[in-house]
Amino acid sequence: MKLIGVDDVIALLTNHHFDNDKGNFDLLIHNLCKEVKDIPAAYDIDAVMAQLETDGKNTDVCISKKRAIEIIKAGGVNG
Numbered sequence: 001m002k003l004i005g006v007d008d009v010i011a012l013l014t015n016h017h018f019d020n021d022k023g024n025f026d027l028l029i030h031n032l033c034k035e036v037k038d039i040p041a042a043y044d045i046d047a048v049m050a051q052l053e054t055d056g057k058n059t060d061v062c063i064s065k066k067r068a069i070e071i072i073k074a075g076g077v078n079g
Contacts, residue, residue: 002041009036040077047076 012035016028041047051071055063 002045003043004036004039005042008039008042012036012039042075042077044076048072048074051076 013032016032048071052063052068055067055071
């Protein structure tokens with residue numbers, strides 16, 4: 001699962017021109033859903049968990065609290 005930025009969604013929606021043509025409504029919604037899925041992650045929970053698990057396996061003991069906080073703050077997003 002990934003979380004996306006609300007500003008990115010609003011920007012995507014404001015760049016579309018909505019009209020009163022009902023025939024295009026289903027296609028518009030379909031295309032918007034595809035575009036929302038393509039918005040880059042603002043926070044990737046799966047990537048955070050994977051990094052925590054990987055770092056935990058690379059040491060003899062649990063990863064440090066400091067390292068865990070660094071991973072969480074980065075949000076699993078390379079950037």
